Amino acid sequence: MVHHQNKAIREGDNPDLTAERVTGTFDTHSMAAQIYNSEAHARRRREITEIIAKRPELHDTKPFPFMTREEKILESSRKLTLITKHMNEIIEPNNSNEMFHLNNEVLGIEGHPMALHGIMFIPALTAQASEEQQKKWLTRAINREIVGTYAQTELGHGTNLQNLETTATYDVATQEFVLHTPTITGLKWWPGNLGKSSNYAVVVALMFIKGKNYGPHTFMVPLRDEKTHQPLKGITIGDIGPKIAYNVTDNGFLGFDHYRIPRTNLLMRHTRVEPDGTYVKPPHAKINYSAMVHVRSHMITGQAIMLSYALTIATRYSSVRRQGQIDTTQPEVKVLEYQTQQHRLFPYIARAYAFVFAGAETVKLYERVLEEVATGNVSLMADLHALTSGLKSVVSHYTAQGIEQARMACGGHGYSQASYMSEIFGVAVGGCTYEGENMVMLLQLARYLVKSASLVKTGQSSKLGPLVAYLGAKSDSTSLIDRTPTTGFAEYVKTFQHIARRQTLKAADKFFGLMEKGEKRPIAWNKSSVELNRASRLHTRLYIVEAFVRRVEEVADPRLKEVLTDLLHLHVNYELLDMSTYALEDGFVSSSQLDYVRDQLYFYLAKIRPNAVSLVDSWEFSDQELRSVLGRRDGHVYENLFAWAKASPLNKTDVLPSVDKYLKPLMESARASKL
Ligand SMILES: CCCCC/C=C\C/C=C\C/C=C\CCCCC(=O)SCCNC(=O)CCNC(=O)[C@H](O)C(C)(C)COP(=O)(O)OP(=O)(O)OC[C@H]1O[C@@H](n2cnc3c(N)ncnc32)[C@H](O)[C@@H]1OP(=O)(O)O
């Protein structure tokens, strides 16, 4: 038996797809170890996939698109119960990476009844509950004796937390907080799994003590009777209805009617309210926002994975789809031969790799900050907040764009739910909104950049943190791309630094200039905000390039290094062309240099072509996880599309009741009136 570098090859596969895999120049298992940050984790992913493949009770009973929302929720609850029961046979206890993979394989991306329980409820209790509170609630939550969510957003306010309407008013006499929703707009609205599944929530409410507003604080709140699951007295609760996607999750609404909880339900790891109402403030004003930072840090990788789902589907399908000829004397070509198709897909393959590498760095920084904050050191919180705010915005934006390109790259079949593209898009694009609307989060990063710019302008560049140190450096007079013999990426990085620095300093100048002309700070901020957000995007895209460069430098295996270097070349050239306005406007890059960048781009599209399928196969998504007929590993698309169509609920009968009831009588009466 021949040992191929691409480990996805099986006998009986579509030969067009096998031919693609045979040309792969690197070992896809080794590449998976890069993507998932260790050989051990990549291997565990495969083992988990194999275990699940052998347990039919963990498979979908029918394709998700053929189920109603109620059926999907029932089905995901069935599987959730099974994986909870057999968790220790499938994954290592409390290994969140393995749990994430198990969920993606078995439950899928549309959510499940305990999605927010794992993503926010447990992280909020872990970071914000005191040890005593953790003994009371965290163990029960981890054991899944109780199910919780994170209820912050309201019908009327999501971004602006200072203006939430839900209040928690301290009653010194009874040592209780009274939770109250004064208006309809104060109803909690959106929290995942709040509507029907959760019996507890970490609720964010404005805390009032003796008439003074202490701002948003987090409280552990029982919502439903633990035995009957009926809502408790004083609680109004329900599902907010179907959404663009993510409909297995019961995003909900919640109102409180003077609902009392003990004082000790305020999460008190960093903040305290004494029985007499004395407030002990936390070491950092935003320490209670930790559950949001948790999701923002992890969602970079989550988004990269969803982008890669779509690219795996589109790249595999483009290798079996034949349409038209390039040389008219030859047979029809695989659509992947078209340069336009390569240009549509390959730069996003490069971006997906770039995002997953940046995501790994972000999680590392998050874990470090989490440990430091637990010991009272809050010095890196602002850096982490700035970094994650920028990354969540830029990555979710390009992920949504990339998925949509991948869908269109599949032609008509991309529009069928058999491709699963619409769900992948719908779930991923939610990331542009949840955990902070993208524009708003870019503006959070801009605050950090403006402070940094002000250090530069006042001659204090030595005080700049490592993420923004480049702002204090001097640029070359022009870019040296194509002007030096170097084959590395240093000139590209310098060019991206120049672009981000120039835009940051220019946007900050605009902001400071408006204030000097007498505008009040918030007005000047608003009038500069488009330019400020441009700076945030450029800064974040620079960070992503640098993370990619750092990773490629670390790789030892020469075959992996070569293909990752090709991808990085593609990435930097594509990114530079995409932001060429900034590069050209001060003459830092000339139009002849851009011609060189364009040539490089086309060169690397062609160079990557033989590795394209191996690059997407390296993510090692099983068919169960992808849930896409077009993206099947074996490439047998057409027969399975036909089988899928035949399974459509509409095909259960030859004549639909709607035809009997309406269309037949309509046609009959039309015929009769003609007589
Ligand atoms: C392996 C595990 C995998 C898990 C996950 C993987 C993938 C995920 C997949 C699926 C996800 C599924 C479901 C999604 C769930 C989504 C849940 C939610 O959406 S929860 C709700 C989220 N809501 C928001 O994000 C609201 C956005 N708004 C805000 O964050 C804030 O209001 C604000 C915009 C930041 C402003 O806050 P505030 O009004 O309090 O601030 P100001 O007083 O203006 O001060 C700003 C000041 O504070 C600093 N700051 C703000 N936040 C932080 C922070 N977190 N840390 C540190 N510092 C912070 C900010 O920098 C300003 O500082 P300065 O400039 O110095 O004044």
Ligand SMILES: Cc1cc2nc3c(=O)[nH]c(=O)nc-3n(C[C@H](O)[C@H](O)[C@H](O)COP(=O)(O)OP(=O)(O)OC[C@H]3O[C@@H](n4cnc5c(N)ncnc54)[C@H](O)[C@@H]3O)c2cc1C
């Ligand atoms: C799928 C999904 C899951 C969610 N899950 C949860 C959950 O589990 N728990 C929870 O509490 N919430 C959840 N949310 C809510 C989510 O966090 C909020 O919708 C999000 O933070 C955006 O807030 P908003 O809806 O108030 O948008 P808005 O702030 O009303 O945004 C509307 C527009 O106004 C702009 N805007 C607002 N403020 C500013 C500003 N200061 N400067 C410039 N522009 C501004 C925005 O950029 C946007 O264009 C979820 C939402 C979705 C879609």
